[in-house]
Amino acid sequence: MTRRDPLRDLGQRVAEANRAALAERSVLTAVRCRLLATPKKRRHAAWPWSLAIAAAASLVLLALWWAWSPARLNYTIEGERIAWGDRRATLGREIGATNTARLVRFSDGTRVRLAPESTLRVTALSERAAQLLLDRGTLQAKVFRGGGRWRFLAGPYEVVVLGTQFQLSWDPAGRVLDLAMHKGRVELRGPVVKRLAVVAGEALRVWPDQGKLELMPRKPRPAVALAQRPQTSTEDAPASSQPASRPSISGARRKARLRKSALPTPIVVGKPTVSAPVVARQPAGATTPPAAASDLSSPGAAPLAANHAPRRSAIDRHALAQRFYGFARAGDFRRAAEQAQRIGWPWLSAQASNAADLLMVGDVARYSGQAATAKRLYNELVERFADRAQAAAAVFALGCLAMDHERDYAAARQHFVRYLASPSKLAFVVEAEGRLLETLQLLGQQRAARQQAEHYLQRYPRGSHAQRARRLLQGK
Amino acid sequence: MKSMVMPVRTPDPSQTRASGVHALGFTGDDSALARALRRGHPGAPAALFDRYGRHVEGVLINLLGFDGEHEDLLHEIFAQALTCINKLQDDERLKAWLTSIAVHTARSCLRRRQRFRLFLRRAAQQDLPVSVADAETRRAVGRVYRLLERMPTELRLAFALRFIQGMELTEVAAACDVSLATIKRRLAKARRRFMLAARGDSALASWVVPDQEGQR
Numbered sequence: 001m002t003r004r005d006p007l008r009d010l011g012q013r014v015a016e017a018n019r020a021a022l023a024e025r026s027v028l029t030a031v032r033c034r035l036l037a038t039p040k041k042r043r044h045a046a047w048p049w050s051l052a053i054a055a056a057a058s059l060v061l062l063a064l065w066w067a068w069s070p071a072r073l074n075y076t077i078e079g080e081r082i083a084w085g086d087r088r089a090t091l092g093r094e095i096g097a098t099n100t101a102r103l104v105r106f107s108d109g110t111r112v113r114l115a116p117e118s119t120l121r122v123t124a125l126s127e128r129a130a131q132l133l134l135d136r137g138t139l140q141a142k143v144f145r146g147g148g149r150w151r152f153l154a155g156p157y158e159v160v161v162l163g164t165q166f167q168l169s170w171d172p173a174g175r176v177l178d179l180a181m182h183k184g185r186v187e188l189r190g191p192v193v194k195r196l197a198v199v200a201g202e203a204l205r206v207w208p209d210q211g212k213l214e215l216m217p218r219k220p221r222p223a224v225a226l227a228q229r230p231q232t233s234t235e236d237a238p239a240s241s242q243p244a245s246r247p248s249i250s251g252a253r254r255k256a257r258l259r260k261s262a263l264p265t266p267i268v269v270g271k272p273t274v275s276a277p278v279v280a281r282q283p284a285g286a287t288t289p290p291a292a293a294s295d296l297s298s299p300g301a302a303p304l305a306a307n308h309a310p311r312r313s314a315i316d317r318h319a320l321a322q323r324f325y326g327f328a329r330a331g332d333f334r335r336a337a338e339q340a341q342r343i344g345w346p347w348l349s350a351q352a353s354n355a356a357d358l359l360m361v362g363d364v365a366r367y368s369g370q371a372a373t374a375k376r377l378y379n380e381l382v383e384r385f386a387d388r389a390q391a392a393a394a395v396f397a398l399g400c401l402a403m404d405h406e407r408d409y410a411a412a413r414q415h416f417v418r419y420l421a422s423p424s425k426l427a428f429v430v431e432a433e434g435r436l437l438e439t440l441q442l443l444g445q446q447r448a449a450r451q452q453a454e455h456y457l458q459r460y461p462r463g464s465h466a467q468r469a470r471r472l473l474q475g476k
Numbered sequence: 477m478k479s480m481v482m483p484v485r486t487p488d489p490s491q492t493r494a495s496g497v498h499a500l501g502f503t504g505d506d507s508a509l510a511r512a513l514r515r516g517h518p519g520a521p522a523a524l525f526d527r528y529g530r531h532v533e534g535v536l537i538n539l540l541g542f543d544g545e546h547e548d549l550l551h552e553i554f555a556q557a558l559t560c561i562n563k564l565q566d567d568e569r570l571k572a573w574l575t576s577i578a579v580h581t582a583r584s585c586l587r588r589r590q591r592f593r594l595f596l597r598r599a600a601q602q603d604l605p606v607s608v609a610d611a612e613t614r615r616a617v618g619r620v621y622r623l624l625e626r627m628p629t630e631l632r633l634a635f636a637l638r639f640i641q642g643m644e645l646t647e648v649a650a651a652c653d654v655s656l657a658t659i660k661r662r663l664a665k666a667r668r669r670f671m672l673a674a675r676g677d678s679a680l681a682s683w684v685v686p687d688q689e690g691q692r
Contacts, residue, residue: 006684007667010620010674011639013683017609017617018537018640027547028529035554036522 073125075106095120097137106130109144123153138169138178156208157190163200179204196319215316317343321351328360337368345373349380355390366397371405392422396432403439413439434465441472510567513558521558528571529554532578538640539582539633541621553581572650579633579651586629612679619679623670631666638663 077095095104097114104112104120108128114120118137122130129148132139143150143161150161154170157177163184170177179188180203188196191208198204203216320343327336340348345365352358362377378394378401385391399415402408416436420429433456440449453469460466502512502519509527512520532553536546557577564573609617620640624632630652637648649659674680 007639007670008642010616010680010683011642013613014617014620015534015538015640015642017613018542019534020609021542022530022533022537025542026530026533027550028525028533031547031551031554032522032525032529034551035525035558 073107073127073130075104075122075125075130077102077104091125092121092123094135095122106144110150111142113140115139124151134168134170136170136172138167140167141165155190157188157193157206160187160189162186162197166198175207175209177204177206177208179206317347317351321348324348324364325357325360328364333364333367336364337370340364345370345377349377355381355385355388358384359390359393362394362397366401371401375401389427392419392426393428395419395422396428399432399435403435409439409442413443430460430463433460434463434468437465437469437472441468505568506570507567510561510564510570513561521554524557524570525554528574531571532574535575535578535637535641536582539579539636540585541617541624545585549581549585553578556581572647575647576651576653579637580653583629583633586632590629615679616683619674619677623673623677623680626673627666627669631662631669634659634662635666635670 095102095114096119097116099116101116102114104114104122106112110130112120112132115138118139119135120137120139121133121135123133124131126148129150131151131153134152134154139152141150141152141161142165143163145161145164152159152161152168154168154177155172155175157170159166159168159179161184163181163186165181165183166186167180167182168178177190179186179198181198181200183200185197185199188198188204188206190206192206192211192213193204196204205214205216206212320339324336324339324343327333327339340361345361348361349358352361358377358381362374362381365377366374375398378398381394382391382398395415396419399412399419402415403412413436416432416439419426419432420436426432433452437449437452437456440452449472453472456463456465456469457473502509502517502523504512509520509523513524529550533546533550536549536553540546540549553574557574564570566573624636627635633652634648637643637651638645643651645656645659645663648663649656652659652662654662671684674684
């Protein structure tokens with residue numbers, strides 16, 4: 001006897017019920033319509049069009065990129081055209097001029113004329129600039145600056161072109177670099193000079209192995225132009241001859257440029273950062289400026305020294321300014337003042353970009369005995385950096401100058417009161433309180449002096465002016 | 477065994493006009509139909525649906541019961557079959573292949589329901605029409621699918637194919653794409669679970685009591 005499975009019976013009854021229900025609720029017709037109403041090909045008909053549109057868009061983008069991308073540089077040498085696509089073959093290739101000069105023309109308009117017995121290589125090309133290596137000899141370059149940065153390599157040096165026309169020479173045997181600027185500006189990078197800007201009209205010779213640097217100034221301008229310009233240098237001039245207001249920075253720079261253009265001066269600089277032999281080169285007809293160090297010995301000679309300050313280009317002034325700050329930080333104010341005298345006090349003050357530097361310049365002037373210069377520098381500091389702590393220190397220094405040099409006790413009292421009222425952190429407050437007491441005594445204001453003496457003794461019983469305050473209170 | 481050649485049913489002209497499809501006649505066995513589908517014969521999809529639509533619909537209903545989704549699922553099964561016809565390896569097993577697609581589609585549907593059961597409202601199980609069965613049968617059918625819903629998907633599919641659809645073990649294994657041993661193990665497990673639950677159910681208790689004569 002077979003054994004019946006109850007689950008099979010149950011399943012059959014469920015299936016029968018489902019079949020009967022499907023006869024009434026079948027969705028075959030609806031699904032058939034849905035299924036067959038959508039042509040199969042139509043579902044796939046869109047992708048070729050999408051592909052075609054995408055391809056067309058890519059072509060358009062490629063054409064736009066090709067049209068708008070900057071033209072890549074190429075160059076010709078004596079009629080020989082070298083296209084960008086051949087850059088692997090042309091980059092690093094030696095371009096030599098044996099007996100006659102050769103002209104290298106770049107597609108952006110740059111011209112490089114290679115002197116005889118010279119060798120040049122183009123080591124890099126981009127859309128807007130190139131890098132050239134001068135193995136030996138001399139080249140004259142007229143660079144078209146279209147936004148790129150041209151570089152010329154010569155020995156250990158790199159000339160970054162910021163301007164347009166110059167001449168560059170490199171002697172690999174003697175290891176001497178010559179650079180003469182005709183127009184614009186370049187930055188020379190390498191040993192001895194580190195980073196040095198050379199401007200139009202200046203020439204430079206560097207011996208990297210000997211650490212020597214020789215700078216030639218720009219050529220003098222016609223005397224007519226000089227005569228039309230007023231001589232307005234008022235550095236450390238007497239108060240009566242000074243203008244009412246401090247000359248602006250732009251004015252100082254303009255005057256400095258005027259002086260530079262007026263008096264051609266040979267400029268000889270040793271190694272700017274380390275001590276190095278100094279080699280002088282005197283151009284014919286140039287006059288040597290008076291030595292400034294001797295003028296610094298007496299305060300009375302300071303205006304004369306300032307008026308005859310050597311006229312220097314901005315290039316060596318930066319180097320000298322570095323030496324000035326080095327001496328000043330080391331406390332060697334005499335030598336710092338010598339450097340400042342060579343550079344020019346207005347130039348130093350105009351170049352001081354922060355209050356600390358300007359205070360240092362003023363301190364050097366004060367400690368070297370140039371009271372008028374120091375006063376002007378301190379006033380400039382108070383004016384430019386009024387909210388800095390260095391401005392308060394300058395006010396105190398002005399009080400000291402008024403008290404010690406000018407004997408103007410009223411002005412000194414005002415400066416000390418102003419200094420003590422300053423919200424900045426006061427480094428000389430004890431000294432200022434004592435000097436205020438002293439000025440009150442000298443002004444004959446006995447009542448105010450006694451009050452200041454009591455105040456001083458309360459706060460600083462062991463201060464340097466304590467004995468003076470006690471004597472005042474005791475009526476001695 | 478060579479599959480039996482089935483005549484192509486002529487579609488209703490009104491349906492054809494409504495759907496905009498001009499059916500072209502197609503005759504041939506499953507192999508010829510599969511080849512025609514691959515070649516893109518314009519009448520082949522209709523022939524496939526007309527030939528196996530009812531079978532697939534039955535499988536689907538037996539697996540899932542009546543709910544609001546079976547129309548979409550049926551459409552999905554045939555759409556997938558038409559798209560993947562090139563994956564059919566044995567043209568003579570077209571029916572089994574469609575059955576396996578139906579099982580896969582039902583499995584996906586059940587898993588989707590389980591995955592989103594916290595976020596989606598469960599598809600309401602529809603009662604059978606009054607005209608097709610008595611109240612006791614309708615109630616028993618409803619309880620069967622209610623118990624199946626509590627089973628894991630694979631056990632449920634195996635149970636439904638074996639006991640409701642009435643397929644052989646080998647057919648069930650092929651439809652579920654597992655080995656025969658695996659399907660036997662699943663069926664045993666599903667049977668135990670279902671019997672345990674059905675004996676405690678008032679509507680099904682009398683259905684699953686073994687026949688006393690048969691036992692003797």
